[in-house]
Amino acid sequence: MAKFKLLPVSAMVLSALYVGSAFAENKDAATLDVINVTDNQGLKVQTNVVTTQKKDESVQTDLRGLLKNEPAISIGGGNGTSQYLYIRGMGQNSIDVKIDNAYSDSQIHYHQGRHMLDPALVKIVSVQKGAGSASAGIGQTNGAVIAKTLDALDLLKNSDKNVGAKLGAGFSTNHAHNFNATLFGKGDIFDVLVSGNLVKESDYKGGKGYVNGFGSHRVPFSALDKVSYLAKLGATIGDHRIVLSHMNEQHEGTRLVREEFDTVPDSTLGQRGRVSLKRQAPADRKMQVTNTNLEWTGKNLGFIQEVTANVYQLVHSRQSADDSGNGYAGQKEVTNQVTGKKETVFLNARGQQTKTRVVTTGANLNFDSAIHENVLLKYGINYRHQEIKPHAKFNPLVVNQEKTDTGLYVEAITSPFEKMVFTTGLRYDHFNFKAMDGKKRSDGAFNPSVGIVYEPIQYLSFSASHNYATRSPRMQDAIIAHGGGRGITSIRNETKAEQARNTEIGFNYNDGTFSFDGSYFWQDIKDALGTTKGRDNHGPQDQDIINAGKIKNRGYELNAGYHNNGFTARIGVAHSKPRFYSQTIWETKNGKREEKALLSGNPEYASAIGRTWTASLSYRFAQPNVEVGVHHRIVEKVKASDNYFITGGTLKTGATSGKDGYNVTDITLNWKPFNNDSMNVNVAVDNIANKLYKPHSQRGELPGRGREYRVGVNYTF
Numbered sequence: 226m227a228k229f230k231l232l233p234v235s236a237m238v239l240s241a242l243y244v245g246s247a248f249a250e251n252k253d254a255a256t257l258d259v260i261n262v263t264d265n266q267g268l269k270v271q272t273n274v275v276t277t278q279k280k281d282e283s284v285q286t287d288l289r290g291l292l293k294n295e296p297a298i299s300i301g302g303g304n305g306t307s308q309y310l311y312i313r314g315m316g317q318n319s320i321d322v323k324i325d326n327a328y329s330d331s332q333i334h335y336h337q338g339r340h341m342l343d344p345a346l347v348k349i350v351s352v353q354k355g356a357g358s359a360s361a362g363i364g365q366t367n368g369a370v371i372a373k374t375l376d377a378l379d380l381l382k383n384s385d386k387n388v389g390a391k392l393g394a395g396f397s398t399n400h401a402h403n404f405n406a407t408l409f410g411k412g413d414i415f416d417v418l419v420s421g422n423l424v425k426e427s428d429y430k431g432g433k434g435y436v437n438g439f440g441s442h443r444v445p446f447s448a449l450d451k452v453s454y455l456a457k458l459g460a461t462i463g464d465h466r467i468v469l470s471h472m473n474e475q476h477e478g479t480r481l482v483r484e485e486f487d488t489v490p491d492s493t494l495g496q497r498g499r500v501s502l503k504r505q506a507p508a509d510r511k512m513q514v515t516n517t518n519l520e521w522t523g524k525n526l527g528f529i530q531e532v533t534a535n536v537y538q539l540v541h542s543r544q545s546a547d548d549s550g551n552g553y554a555g556q557k558e559v560t561n562q563v564t565g566k567k568e569t570v571f572l573n574a575r576g577q578q579t580k581t582r583v584v585t586t587g588a589n590l591n592f593d594s595a596i597h598e599n600v601l602l603k604y605g606i607n608y609r610h611q612e613i614k615p616h617a618k619f620n621p622l623v624v625n626q627e628k629t630d631t632g633l634y635v636e637a638i639t640s641p642f643e644k645m646v647f648t649t650g651l652r653y654d655h656f657n658f659k660a661m662d663g664k665k666r667s668d669g670a671f672n673p674s675v676g677i678v679y680e681p682i683q684y685l686s687f688s689a690s691h692n693y694a695t696r697s698p699r700m701q702d703a704i705i706a707h708g709g710g711r712g713i714t715s716i717r718n719e720t721k722a723e724q725a726r727n728t729e730i731g732f733n734y735n736d737g738t739f740s741f742d743g744s745y746f747w748q749d750i751k752d753a754l755g756t757t758k759g760r761d762n763h764g765p766q767d768q769d770i771i772n773a774g775k776i777k778n779r780g781y782e783l784n785a786g787y788h789n790n791g792f793t794a795r796i797g798v799a800h801s802k803p804r805f806y807s808q809t810i811w812e813t814k815n816g817k818r819e820e821k822a823l824l825s826g827n828p829e830y831a832s833a834i835g836r837t838w839t840a841s842l843s844y845r846f847a848q849p850n851v852e853v854g855v856h857h858r859i860v861e862k863v864k865a866s867d868n869y870f871i872t873g874g875t876l877k878t879g880a881t882s883g884k885d886g887y888n889v890t891d892i893t894l895n896w897k898p899f900n901n902d903s904m905n906v907n908v909a910v911d912n913i914a915n916k917l918y919k920p921h922s923q924r925g926e927l928p929g930r931g932r933e934y935r936v937g938v939n940y941t942f
Contacts, residue, residue: 232254257557275350277379282895284395284907284937286403286424288322288342288350288370294856296799296837297354297782301923304426304447305476306512307336307484309828310786311922312354312368313746313780313801314870318829319367321694325374325470325518327537328694329585330364331611333512334553334704335544335763335829336483341474341514343453345393345405345422347372348379355746356694356727358674359634359650360591363607364696366725366750367778374455374470377409377416380941387411391420395907399930400427403937418460424451431928432917438489444927445488446507449478449546466526476512481505482551485828486925492538506550513542530601531593538772539585543704548616549577553702553763555619555709576597579616581703582589586610587920599640603650607632614701619709624698627659636674644681648690650674656697656722660770661706668721670695684736688744690729698754698770705763716770723772725750740786746801750776755807755824762825772837773823774807774873775940776831791845791852800836822873831870834921835861835886843893850897855890860921862886889929 275291285291289300289308301309310317321328324347332339344350350372357365381389390409395403405422428443437445457470481488488505498504520535548554591605613626625889636650655669676690700706701714731744755773756762780801787794807824824830838861843854863884894908915932 260307261318274352278902279349280344280347281902281905281939282907283893284397284909284935285344286395286401288340288345291344291350291512292352292370293858294795294797294839294841295352295426296797296839296858297780297801298352299832299834299837299860299920299922301338301485302486302920302925302927302929303444303669303923304429305449305451305478305484306341307447307925308338309485309923310338310340310370311832311834312352312370313778313799314803314831314834315367315778316829316831318699321365321369323362323371324472324516325372325520325537326362326535326589327516327518327539327585327587328362329539329541329583329609329611331583331585331613331700332702332829333541333581333583334702335827336485336553337512338484339478339829341509342370342372343422343451343474345403346374346420346455346472346474348375349373355729355748356692356725358648358676358690358692359636359652359672360605361692361694362589363609363630363632363654366694366696366723367748374457374472375407375409375418375420376468377411377418377459378461380407380409380418381411381416389942391939391941393937393939397426397936398934399429401425401429405939410839414460414462416461418455418457418459420456421454422452424449426451426610429933430931432931433915434917435928435931437487442637442931446479446481446929449476451476464526466522468518468520469931470516470518470540472516472518472521474514477509479507480510481507482553483925485923485927487927503550504552506548508545508547510546510551510832511542511544513540513544515540515542526871528594528596529592532591534586534588537586538589541577541583541585541703543581545579547577553705553711555617555707555711555864556580564692572743577932579704581616582614583703584612584614602635603638606632606634607634611700613703613706615703615706617707617709619707619871620713622662622713623706623708624659624661624663626706627657628697628700629657630697631655639892644679645917646678646764648674648676652694654695654697654722658698658700658716661701661708661713662715664715666698666716666718666720670722670724671699672724685734686732688729688731688733690727692727693724693725695724696754697722702763704880710765711763712765712767712768714762714768719772720754720770721752721772723750723752723754723776738787738789740788741784743781743783745781747778748776748778750778753805753807753824755822757823758821759807759810759821759825771823774805776803776805790848793845793854794841796838796840798836798838801834802869803868805831805871805873807871809873820873822871824871824873826869826871828924832922832924833863833868833870833884835863835884837861850900852893852895854893854895856893857888857890859888860886863921873916884921885919887916887929889916889918891913903939903942904940907935909933909935911935 291296299311317339354368391407392406403424407420409418427448453474455472459468486500491501516539518537523532587609594602610629632654634652638648652672657667672693675691678688680686705711727748729746733742752772753776756768758768782799784797805824807822809820838859841856845852865883892910896906911933
């Protein structure tokens with residue numbers, strides 16, 4: 226069987242081209258000329274990759290901390306699902322977090338973040354930006370965060386032992402602590418891993434001068450208990466490997482209805498009335514994600530060089546001990562026949578407790594075939610079915626929303642010339658959609674992709690790509706899919722998936738001492754999805770899902786680095802400006818006619834984020850094995866004229882105020898007592914100047930964390 230072998234092209238080109246090489250833990254892996262493309266996430270330019278080693282050398286316990294040095298990624302304030310995730314300014318409704326190739330595009334509630342990821346359970350995290358190529362999977366219009374969970378064979382690699390353990394603990398002066406433990410072992414055929422992590426965080430302090438509406442320096446209702454675990458059983462027989470895993474992540478605490486906002490006393494009226502304590506209705510609430518995944522990898526199967534397949538069930542759930550004050554959960558105003566006054570009636574027939582779920586079942590089958598020495602063919606199928614299960618149904622017309630996405634793809638990677646690598650691909654995506662009223666709609670679209678990497682001289686490469694990708698209509702938020710007081714969301718007969726077209730050019734230079742890379746992108750999305758109620762798409766009226774306009778995004782990224790012996794310096798900058806161009810309708814409101822945009826301006830779609838700079842300086846001493854680093858993040862201010870992203874309707878004149886810029890400095894220390902990676906002692910001072918700032922990646926008032934001293938240790942044996 227012929228193996229796919231590139232003509233002599235530098236390791237830099239390989240790392241820029243393939244996720245497979247980006248996932249390699251071995252620093253020398255990219256020098257191999259035989260490419261095993263195992264992750265099937267599509268062609269991409271080089272981007273942020275967080276390895277197990279990098280995780281172990283830090284005190285971070287959430288996704289925001291893990292990716293804080295990436296200028297193109299922004300994650301909001303607060304804790305847990307208070308945080309919104311953005312890539313290049315585009316929000317969580319058009320990006321995914323993929324864990325072991327399981328992912329969903331549905332959300333519980335637009336007032337909270339859609340993604341949860343515990344770094345303690347994963348071995349590596351990679352970020353892709355913009356529309357993906359043909360093999361990137363379902364719905365990748367604006368990028369994805371891709372993670373692979375821990376594996377016993379990886380942890381025992383290069384070890385003479387068959388069993389091992391990994392223990393970790395951490396402490397923060399911002400009233401938080403964490404513990405984790407992992408046990409793993411292998412036999413001749415089977416291997417097993419069990420891992421658990423506990424993070425307990427009290428209400429955190431804001432920066433200098435922060436005082437909440439109740440007179441405290443702490444952010445109210447930000448405390449969370451985070452519990453997660455992973456169980457994995459693997460079997461390796463020759464060139465075949467089968468892995469069954471079950472992962473659970475849970476966040477529990479007293480949470481607000483609108484998590485991305487803070488709250489104030491009920492006496493505060495006017496503009497802040499909707500975030501009063503009464504309307505924010507704090508209650509004990511639990512967010513949970515479970516993923517059961519069965520994966521098979523086979524190699525050397527004749528014409529098929531490698532095959533990967535997985536079947537998964539992913540369940541997102543929200544449980545509330547008391548949703549009686551939560552208008553989204555099902556309330557309406559009625560007139561008391563005795564007093565004549567209006568009263569709010571809670572509609573949940575089962576009482577005040579609620580449980581809402583999004584159940585996703587999916588499968589992926591991916592093949593790699595070397596049809597010639599210089600041609601690798603990637604092809605396969607992706608399938609995903611999602612169902613919204615609201616806590617109750619208050620209208621007999623309401624059914625469970627369902628959506629099925631199916632994709633077929635083929636992608637060829639060729640190296641016809643000594644200094645060039647080409648990729649060409651074609652993807653077909655089809656969706657079947659069932660709305661809240663049972664209305665059905667289906668449609669499909671072809672998505673081509675093409676890319677090139679050219680290396681004119683050693684260490685320097687140039688790249689260009691042009692990719693199409695579609696994202697099918699979004700189902701209504703699970704928490705308001707009950708039809709009680711929030712209307713019924715249907716879909717128009719002609720509604721199509723929105724289609725992104727991303728063109729990107731870039732360069733990369735890396736000679737081992739100096740590194741420079743950059744890219745500029747143009748992204749256009751046609752048939753952008755909205756509703757007939759536009760920004761009021763969570764109101765009490767019935768509405769239809771429609772194609773309501775177009776979206777444009779332009780931006781750039783530049784990075785430079787220097788590494789010599791123990792000294793490392795890096796600097797990076799990223800900037801983008803999403804713009805939504807919406808169709809409009811005229812409505813009469815409070816006796817006035819006004820023009821309304823049909824694309825939503827809610828922050829899960831996009832946000833105005835200032836130009837972002839990240840920089841770091843570090844030095845690792847030989848004896849003792851200690852690295853000391855300084856890390857800085859600058860986010861420039863957003864002018865009032867730029868603090869909007871919708872053109873159309875009442876928003877076309879922009880916002881009335883901008884966003885203040887800010888800068889934050891952290892100090893880190895990593896000590897390896899045994900002079901290897903088996904044990905890490907980490908110390909950090911985050912926000913050393915105790916700056917009071919509000920991240921741009923949210924619309925609420927939640928500040929970032931104030932000064933925080935953190936200590937952590939992990940030991941693998």
